[in-house]
Amino acid sequence: MKNLAPTDAAALEAVETREWLESLDYVLRQGDKARVVRLLDALRARARQAGVREPFTSTTPYINTIPVGEEVPFPGDREIERRIKSLVRWNALAMVVRANRESDGIGGHISTYASSATLYEIGFNHFFRGRNAGGDGDIVYYQGHASPGIYARAFLEGRFDESHLHNFRHELRPGGGLSSYPHPWLMPDFWEFPTVSMGLGPLMAIYQARYAKYLENRGLKAPSDQKVWAFLGDGETDEPEALGAISLAAREKLDNLIFVINCNLQRLDGPVRGNGQIVQELEAVFRGAGWNVIKVLWGGDWDPLLAQDTEGALVRRMGEVVDGEYQRYVVEDGAYIRKHFWGADPRLLEMVRHFSDDDLRKMRVGGHDPVKVYNAYRAAVQHRGQPTVILARTIKGYGLGEAGEGKNITHQQKKMNEEDLRTFRDRFNVPIPDDRIAAAPFYRPQQGSAEVEYMRKRRDALGGFVPRRAVVAPAIHPAMEDVFDEFQKGTEGRKASTTMVFVRMLAKLLRDKEIGKLIVPIVPDEARTFGMESLFRAVGIYSSIGQVYEPVDMDTLLYYKEAKDGQILEEGITEAGSISSFIAAGTAYATQGVNTIPFFIFYSMFGFQRVGDFIWAAADARCRGFLLGGTAGRTTLAGEGLQHQDGNSHTLALAVPTCRAYDPAYAYELATIIEDGIHRMYGNGEQAFYYITVMNEQYDMPAMPESARDGIIKGLYRFSAAPSIPNAARAQLIGSGAILNEVRQAQQLLAKYGVAADVWSATSYNELYREAHRVERWNRLHPTETPRVPYVAQCLAGAPGVVVAASDYLKSQPDMVSRWIGKPVVTLGTDGFGRSEDRASLRRFFEVEARYVAAATLSALLAQRQIEPAVVTRAFKELEIEPEKSDPTIS
Ligand SMILES: Cc1ncc(C[n+]2csc(CCOP(=O)(O)OP(=O)(O)O)c2C)c(N)n1
Ligand SMILES: [Mg+2]
Numbered sequence: 001m002k003n004l005a006p007t008d009a010a011a012l013e014a015v016e017t018r019e020w021l022e023s024l025d026y027v028l029r030q031g032d033k034a035r036v037v038r039l040l041d042a043l044r045a046r047a048r049q050a051g052v053r054e055p056f057t058s059t060t061p062y063i064n065t066i067p068v069g070e071e072v073p074f075p076g077d078r079e080i081e082r083r084i085k086s087l088v089r090w091n092a093l094a095m096v097v098r099a100n101r102e103s104d105g106i107g108g109h110i111s112t113y114a115s116s117a118t119l120y121e122i123g124f125n126h127f128f129r130g131r132n133a134g135g136d137g138d139i140v141y142y143q144g145h146a147s148p149g150i151y152a153r154a155f156l157e158g159r160f161d162e163s164h165l166h167n168f169r170h171e172l173r174p175g176g177g178l179s180s181y182p183h184p185w186l187m188p189d190f191w192e193f194p195t196v197s198m199g200l201g202p203l204m205a206i207y208q209a210r211y212a213k214y215l216e217n218r219g220l221k222a223p224s225d226q227k228v229w230a231f232l233g234d235g236e237t238d239e240p241e242a243l244g245a246i247s248l249a250a251r252e253k254l255d256n257l258i259f260v261i262n263c264n265l266q267r268l269d270g271p272v273r274g275n276g277q278i279v280q281e282l283e284a285v286f287r288g289a290g291w292n293v294i295k296v297l298w299g300g301d302w303d304p305l306l307a308q309d310t311e312g313a314l315v316r317r318m319g320e321v322v323d324g325e326y327q328r329y330v331v332e333d334g335a336y337i338r339k340h341f342w343g344a345d346p347r348l349l350e351m352v353r354h355f356s357d358d359d360l361r362k363m364r365v366g367g368h369d370p371v372k373v374y375n376a377y378r379a380a381v382q383h384r385g386q387p388t389v390i391l392a393r394t395i396k397g398y399g400l401g402e403a404g405e406g407k408n409i410t411h412q413q414k415k416m417n418e419e420d421l422r423t424f425r426d427r428f429n430v431p432i433p434d435d436r437i438a439a440a441p442f443y444r445p446q447q448g449s450a451e452v453e454y455m456r457k458r459r460d461a462l463g464g465f466v467p468r469r470a471v472v473a474p475a476i477h478p479a480m481e482d483v484f485d486e487f488q489k490g491t492e493g494r495k496a497s498t499t500m501v502f503v504r505m506l507a508k509l510l511r512d513k514e515i516g517k518l519i520v521p522i523v524p525d526e527a528r529t530f531g532m533e534s535l536f537r538a539v540g541i542y543s544s545i546g547q548v549y550e551p552v553d554m555d556t557l558l559y560y561k562e563a564k565d566g567q568i569l570e571e572g573i574t575e576a577g578s579i580s581s582f583i584a585a586g587t588a589y590a591t592q593g594v595n596t597i598p599f600f601i602f603y604s605m606f607g608f609q610r611v612g613d614f615i616w617a618a619a620d621a622r623c624r625g626f627l628l629g630g631t632a633g634r635t636t637l638a639g640e641g642l643q644h645q646d647g648n649s650h651t652l653a654l655a656v657p658t659c660r661a662y663d664p665a666y667a668y669e670l671a672t673i674i675e676d677g678i679h680r681m682y683g684n685g686e687q688a689f690y691y692i693t694v695m696n697e698q699y700d701m702p703a704m705p706e707s708a709r710d711g712i713i714k715g716l717y718r719f720s721a722a723p724s725i726p727n728a729a730r731a732q733l734i735g736s737g738a739i740l741n742e743v744r745q746a747q748q749l750l751a752k753y754g755v756a757a758d759v760w761s762a763t764s765y766n767e768l769y770r771e772a773h774r775v776e777r778w779n780r781l782h783p784t785e786t787p788r789v790p791y792v793a794q795c796l797a798g799a800p801g802v803v804v805a806a807s808d809y810l811k812s813q814p815d816m817v818s819r820w821i822g823k824p825v826v827t828l829g830t831d832g833f834g835r836s837e838d839r840a841s842l843r844r845f846f847e848v849e850a851r852y853v854a855a856a857t858l859s860a861l862l863a864q865r866q867i868e869p870a871v872v873t874r875a876f877k878e879l880e881i882e883p884e885k886s887d888p889t890i891s
Contacts, residue, residue: 058284062277062319064366065294068303071375076125078370080454084156085121086428087443087451089114089399091152093416093424094440095168100414101440106169107180111397111410113149115264115367116231119392120149122373123229123260124466125458127381131470133463136221139212139591140466141205141230143262144181144196150467151178154190155444157455159465162442184469185620192469192591194620197613198232199239202259204617205230206245207580209257209387212592214542218565220517220594227381231260234278235267243285245577249387250290252544257387258380259291262367264396265323268411274324279391292388296376299364305351313347330395330406334360367392399427416440472593477683478514480675487671491701498694498737499630501667501701503532505674506599510539510567515597515678520585520625522569522600524578530601530630530694533558540566575606579614586618586625586689595682597625604629604693605644608652619658622687626677627659632693633808634830635842636738645834645842646693647809653691654766661691661766663807664712665740668704669763670694672712695738695808697839714771714791715764720744728756729866730801731857736762739808742843745850746804750857753875755867757857758799765813768792772820790820797822802860804828806848826856832889846888851879 027036044054096108113120123140131137142150151168154160160178167177171186179186181196195201209228215221236242249257263279265272272278279295286293297318298306305314321341329337334357342348342360352360366372373392380388397403397410403420404410416424418438425432432443445451459465487501509519527533540563547562569585571578578600584591585598607629608615615627631637634647653661660677664670673692680686711717719740722730731750735743740761747757762768772790779787789797796803797820804826805814811829818825830846843849847856858875861867876883 058288059280060283060293060295061315062280062297063295063306063315064297064372066296066372066375066379068307071371072378074371074374076370076374076458077454080450081121081125081370083429084125084451084455085117086430087156087445088121088149088152089117089428090425090430090432091155091165091442091444092148094442095148095152095165096414097416097421097440098166099168099170103170108148108169108414109145109411110148110413111400111404112143112145112233112262112264113147113152114398114400114405115394115396116143116146116262117149117398118368118370118373119231119260119262119394120146120153122370122377124153125455126374127227127377127462128229128466129226129462130459130464130466130468131472136224136226136592137463138226138466139192139205139208139228141193141195141201141228141232142182142467143231143233143236144194144198144201145233146231147178147181150182153455154465155442156452157459157465158447158452162444165442182467183620184622188469188622190467190469192467192587192621194617197617198236199241200614200617202230202232202236202242203245203576204580204583204614205259206249206254206257206387207577208584208591209249209254210252211581211584211588212256213252213254213544214569215588215592215594215596217542217544218517218567220596221592225381226256228254228257229260230258231262233267234261234263234265234272234282237261237278237282238267238272241576245574245580246286246289246291246387248577253385254387255384258377259387259389261389261391262394263391264367264394265327266396266406266408266410270408271324271327273322274327275322277319277323279393280319282389282391286389290386292380292383292386294376294379294388294390296366296369296372296390296392298366298372298393299369300371301363308351311347313345314351317341317344317348327406334358337361365393365395367394368398399424401427469590471590471685473589473595475683475685476515476595478512478678480509480512480515480678483508483512484671484675487667487701488704490667490703493700495698496667496701497696497698498664498667498670499530499696500698501670502601502628502692502694503530503535505671506532507535507538510535517567518594518596519567520569520581520596520598521567522571522578522581522585522598524571524575524602524606525573526601526603526630527568527570529603532601535568537561539568541568541570542566575602575611576614578602579611579618582625582627583614583618583621583623586623587621589624589682590622597678597682599626599628601628601630601694603644604632604646604649608649608691609646612652615656615659618689619656622658623689624681624687625689626674627689627691629691629693631696632663633695633697633738634834635839635846635848636695636697636808637834638839638842639836640834641836642833645830647830647832647834649691649693650766650809650813654769658688659691660688660764661693662715662764663693663737663809664763665735665737665761666704667701668708669712669761672704672709673763676713693737697738699738699741711795712761712763713767715767716760716762716792716795718758718795719761720747720759722756722758723747723751725751725754725756728754729861731755731757731861732760732796732799732801732803733757733853733857734760734762734803734805734814735853736765736807736809736813739806739843739848742848742850743806743853746853746857749850749854749879753854753858753867753871755801755857755861757801760795762805762807762814765807765817768817772817776820792817793820793822802826802857802864802866804853804857804860806853806856808848824860826860828853828856830888832891851881855879855881 129138167173170177182191184191337360397405404413543562546564551560553559582600585596588594588596634645708717733743775790806828811827814827858872
């Protein structure tokens with residue numbers, strides 16, 4: 001008998017493979033997919049035990065994650081949605097083209113929205129919930145450069161009129177205009193989140209989603225199925241911030257978070273990964289971090305072909321083509337695609353034999369197919385236990401044709417000639433006649449038209465328009481009885497640092513019956529540094545799952561207590577994450593309707609310097625709250641050296657328009673600033689936040705001098721009058737923060753040399769500077785009226801004697817107000833690099849210690865011939881001043 005068993009190894013393997021696949025098909029036919037997973041797990045375990053090393057794979061094949069069989073039919077009216085989308089596309093394009101015709105170089109972007117129109121329209125028509133939906137409404141972070149599309153839709157919805165669109169990027173025209181990008185500061189009824197500094201949006205969205213859960217777990221917000229959507233560019237994912245917190249999102253099981261990454265494979269200059277595949281790279285990163293990844297790569301035209309692809313030749317080809325080549329297919333014709341994509345394998349060529357070249361060129365990628373996008377979003381909102389990322393393949397400049405579609409220049413394309421406009425119009429059937437096309441007119445169908453009605457109905461069903469910013473939380477006027485009073489008295493002989501005082505204040509605020517629950521302490525793994533560990537036990541550290549272990553310090557009083565309703569956001573070592581929590585908490589009065597009051601305390605050198613762009617975004621977002629720069633002061637923080645010692649942050653804070661920065665010296669100053677700040681922000685509705693430096697030097701906290709309150713807030717008040725010395729030379733000494741104590745000592749030293757000095761505390765040079773400029777501007781613009789006098793001049797212009805100002809920050813701080821004082825001001829500060837040293841040596845090195853303050857005063861008096869040279873020479877000797885010591889600013 002003839003042996004039918006195959007003899008060669010390949011044939012044998014083919015038979016075996018077929019048998020295994022048939023077995024798998026059999027299990028699949030039973031309909032239990034979970035069983036398939038168990039089966040594969042068992043096989044994998046057995047193979048591993050037998051020493052089989054599987055190659056590591058972090059990606060899935062280069063096809064849609066959702067198989068056709070799992071798709072649901074599209075619930076909307078595809079035709080009308082297509083028409084609406086086309087009109088949005090047209091108006092977005094017309095807005096940018098017209099703006100650039102009128103003012104060359106005014107900018108704006110066409111191609112980003114052109115690629116993401118379907119991604120947004122599916123959201124607007126089917127998913128994004130407005131605030132009137134009965135729940136909280138969704139929170140959406142729009143890709144900044146897609147703003148023309150978002151405006152164009154609002155125009156069609158009737159929220160804007162033609163003049164708004166006409167004034168795109170002309171915000172200073174009468175009646176105002178639309179801002180270039182999402183800026184809540186500029187359009188406070190529309191935009192909620194600044195996203196245009198790329199990378200910040202995704203990180204802020206993660207912490208926003210986490211904050212929503214925090215509010216729920218703490219009972220400050222009713223549980224809801226609110227979603228946070230973040231739209232970002234594929235190029236944007238190169239920003240470290242964009243992907244920097246994705247593991248937190250997975251760890252916290254943020255199933256209220258959906259990232260939509262617009263994978264048009266291009267960024268500004270060219271391809272994102274010409275030689276690779278950005279989609280696969282991102283899939284690996286997100287899967288590895290524990291996200292649910294949904295790839296939307298191919299449109300419905302591909303489904304029948306994939307169904308025929310029993311041997312996997314098409315899937316393999318899809319997976320081997322690099323992005324640079326995919327981009328090429330966009331600009332080439334069908335013949336090229338046939339040759340280069342399909343021609344790689346005769347089986348593939350055969351598959352598309354009956355397709356014309358034009359058919360091949362028109363085959364859509366997934367992000368432009370409403371059915372695919374709808375199904376991806378649907379799966380995302382239904383997914384539980386993980387955040388979802390949707391990786392949607394799109395084409396940059398979709399529809400621009402010769403004017404830019406898929407071309408490397410497309411990001412910057414802002415101009416289109418008549419021919420280009422006509423092609424675009426034809427492609428999207430925009431009803432604009434030939435004789436008007438050159439003018440690129442805006443187009444909005446009549447009220448009552450099918451398109452407008454459809455849009456309205458969809459938005460009504462979804463709870464109203466988005467984006468929309470509204471301040472929902474009512475103003476509060478907390479009495480805060482007994483919280484701040486004790487600090488007016490001082491510490492009565494006990495030594496304390498402003499950091500200790502702050503922590504005590506925070507603890508009392510947390511206990512306040514009215515606003516205690518609204519306080520949100522935020523700390524990036526630095527609570528012990530600031531002596532805050534008592535709060536761990538008192539209010540708990542927030543953990544979405546409580547505490548599932550017994551902490552090592554369980555039997556101590558201040559153990560590390562994590563709790564589901566814990567109040568402290570202990571963020572770990574991430575200032576970027578912490579500031580994102582700060583922004584979420586400080587804008588919750590609008591976003592979530594809750595007046596939470598964040599207190600974010602950090603190492604001051606890792607604040608403005610490290611996360612300055614986030615702080616800028618906080619200001620744009622009209623954020624409220626308190627930033628506390630801890631262990632601040634270049635010479636007050638001893639030991640730590642060059643990296644840690646901060647003398648810069650007040651200067652950096654000056655640049656942020658809504659940030660009020662203070663450098664308080666004493667407990668009562670701190671209490672006055674914080675109490676006033678709470679009332680201003682949460683009672684008066686001021687959209688500002690505070691930056692307060694707190695130090696770790698311990699000293700006596702004096703009682704509050706009479707009527708100092710106003711001056712503390714304005715930035716300057718007289719702390720103590722000059723001693724009475726007969727025939728004295730006079731001086732005004734100004735100190736801030738811990739250096740105020742040096743200045744007070746200098747007052748005493750100077751008395752020995754016959755100098756009577758008043759002492760002033762400058763709590764905020766930044767505020768003095770701003771007020772003086774406001775006054776000066778008013779005077780300039782009202783030249784015929786009685787000039788007003790800046791506050792700093794009211795304090796010091798008439799004060800007798802020389803003026804010497806010292807702080808633990810850059811000399812530019814006092815310098816910037818000196819011109820209103822009417823005479824030269826000697827400024828002492830800590831410009832330069834810090835050193836690891838003790839406090840006294842540091843102050844000597846930077847020449848801000850009492851003796852150098854006194855010496856500077858004597859020098860100034862001598863220059864004005866108000867003191868004898870011999871006195872100064874003697875004083876320098878006695879004070880051990882070293883005239884030839886190295887210059888700290890450059891050493
Ligand atoms: C932090 C930051 N750096 C640079 C830019 C300038 N910029 C604006 S858009 C862009 C390219 C965006 O590419 P991608 O993220 O892929 O978005 P696409 O427009 O392709 O959707 C660049 C470099 C910016 N806005 N923010
Ligand atoms: Mg891109």
